[in-house]
Amino acid sequence: MNKNVLLVFFIFIISALIPYIIMIITERKDNV
Amino acid sequence: MYKILIYLIYFSFYSILILILGKGGLKQTETIEDFFIGGKSMKLFPSIFTFTATWFSIASMVGFTGSVYVSGYEVVLMSVVGWFLGAGLLVLIVDSIRDYDLITIPEFFYKRYNSKGLQIFGGITTVFCYIMYMIIQITGFGVVISKLLEINYSMAIFMIYIFIIYTTYGGFFSVVKTDTLNIIITIIGVLISAFFIINKFDSILDINIFASEIINNDNKAFLDFEIPLPMIISTSFAWGLGLAVNPQYLIRISSTDSSITAKKMISYSVLILAVLYFLLALVGVGGRVLSPELYNNIHVDEVYSFLINNTIYTKLSGFILIGITAAAISSINSQLLIISSGLMIDVVKNIYTKPIHQELVLNISRFFIILAATVSLLLSFTPPSSLLIYGSIIWSIFSITFFLPIYLGSFWKKANKTGVIASIISGLTVMMYFLFKSGFFDSSYSMHPVVPSFISALLFFYIFTIIGDKYENKT
Numbered sequence: 001m002n003k004n005v006l007l008v009f010f011i012f013i014i015s016a017l018i019p020y021i022i023m024i025i026t027e028r029k030d031n032v
Numbered sequence: 033m034y035k036i037l038i039y040l041i042y043f044s045f046y047s048i049l050i051l052i053l054g055k056g057g058l059k060q061t062e063t064i065e066d067f068f069i070g071g072k073s074m075k076l077f078p079s080i081f082t083f084t085a086t087w088f089s090i091a092s093m094v095g096f097t098g099s100v101y102v103s104g105y106e107v108v109l110m111s112v113v114g115w116f117l118g119a120g121l122l123v124l125i126v127d128s129i130r131d132y133d134l135i136t137i138p139e140f141f142y143k144r145y146n147s148k149g150l151q152i153f154g155g156i157t158t159v160f161c162y163i164m165y166m167i168i169q170i171t172g173f174g175v176v177i178s179k180l181l182e183i184n185y186s187m188a189i190f191m192i193y194i195f196i197i198y199t200t201y202g203g204f205f206s207v208v209k210t211d212t213l214n215i216i217i218t219i220i221g222v223l224i225s226a227f228f229i230i231n232k233f234d235s236i237l238d239i240n241i242f243a244s245e246i247i248n249n250d251n252k253a254f255l256d257f258e259i260p261l262p263m264i265i266s267t268s269f270a271w272g273l274g275l276a277v278n279p280q281y282l283i284r285i286s287s288t289d290s291s292i293t294a295k296k297m298i299s300y301s302v303l304i305l306a307v308l309y310f311l312l313a314l315v316g317v318g319g320r321v322l323s324p325e326l327y328n329n330i331h332v333d334e335v336y337s338f339l340i341n342n343t344i345y346t347k348l349s350g351f352i353l354i355g356i357t358a359a360a361i362s363s364i365n366s367q368l369l370i371i372s373s374g375l376m377i378d379v380v381k382n383i384y385t386k387p388i389h390q391e392l393v394l395n396i397s398r399f400f401i402i403l404a405a406t407v408s409l410l411l412s413f414t415p416p417s418s419l420l421i422y423g424s425i426i427w428s429i430f431s432i433t434f435f436l437p438i439y440l441g442s443f444w445k446k447a448n449k450t451g452v453i454a455s456i457i458s459g460l461t462v463m464m465y466f467l468f469k470s471g472f473f474d475s476s477y478s479m480h481p482v483v484p485s486f487i488s489a490l491l492f493f494y495i496f497t498i499i500g501d502k503y504e505n506k507t
Contacts, residue, residue, distance in 0.1 A: 002244045002255040008105040015116035016306035020299040022123040027292070 042350030089363035100316025114268030118275030128442035155378025221355015226311035274427025432459035450500025459489030
């Protein structure tokens, strides 16, 4: 399979998780 | 004829549901805060529904799928990845936006920089950009529906005109109620189209294996990246910044009942959207394998409707049709509400400073809804060439005018009015220079014009904030 497909899929998944990760980090900071 | 009859049955069914749900909003609306942001009382689930529905527009469903059909997965990097990163920035700004207690986003200019002039400018920018953006939605709807129902384009756009006025007239509560129905129908539509495309192959992997073998007219493989990397990154950057300051998303932070609801609303919605875009990317690539003949013959925004009406046509295709309608309406009604709030709160209330009775404010806001919808309808008779490219230029205007004042204003204490004015003027000047030099809505840039414009705006913001700071300290 074309390696670009895997690369795009990887970047896509990471970017979709970014808002969630930022939420967790900022909430943790608020609670400290 | 038989196909059209089936589509009309679906369409009538959808219209009845919208009629029933849309009228509820009027009863709950008492104040201007209710009308524009639902009285800051929205719980998590309605917030997720309305956020996702507003985000997932016809540019996503039809424009994105068609673009993937033409250019492959690089479209994902150029658009969706940027949008998701922009959503990450939205999460960062939640606390600040809620601290300022806003009904409209340009109010930030007044509350943070104490400038009514900037608020009026923000209101006018919002109205201008959203009317332009609504044209994209109305046009997209017109193109798809006129093809599927075999009706005149003008008649198709008039149909959506009626729908959007009806669903927006009741204000935010009405928008949220219809958005909930709309996003459910849209999700079903996307699931059905993805199911019937994937069903034509043995597995998802097969779609990509077949797609890897497709060669474009210029002898390059379909799945190879053709667009230069700087253009991919800079377009994604333009979309991301635009999303991070787009009033239709930012204002939903104000409408939730707490900061944590707002943060969850954004991050959970993005996860739902990721699934939808993943499925639509498969529809685009799978569609290219199944119906390669469309590549040279039809416009990018007509690809999706062709696929559902021919390549994967079943009796369930009507669901996809109303899914497209729902995606369009649920985005336009929020945009219409933003235009109305911009005109009423940011422009009229700042120019006409005498107190206005609440009931009159609500009625004028409703009048602005009809006015903005009518103007957008009239301008939609001459459609733009590509939904996605046109959209990215309009969002760039938000990136340049709103991003630095809002984000630096939230995180940098020194940020002041002088810096904001200088950054907006320099950013827009550089943007105009690039657009006039290469032509409006041209896709042949080596780098998206938002990059040099943003850098210039950032430099001017910094320099003039320091100068403004010294001047203010002297006086």
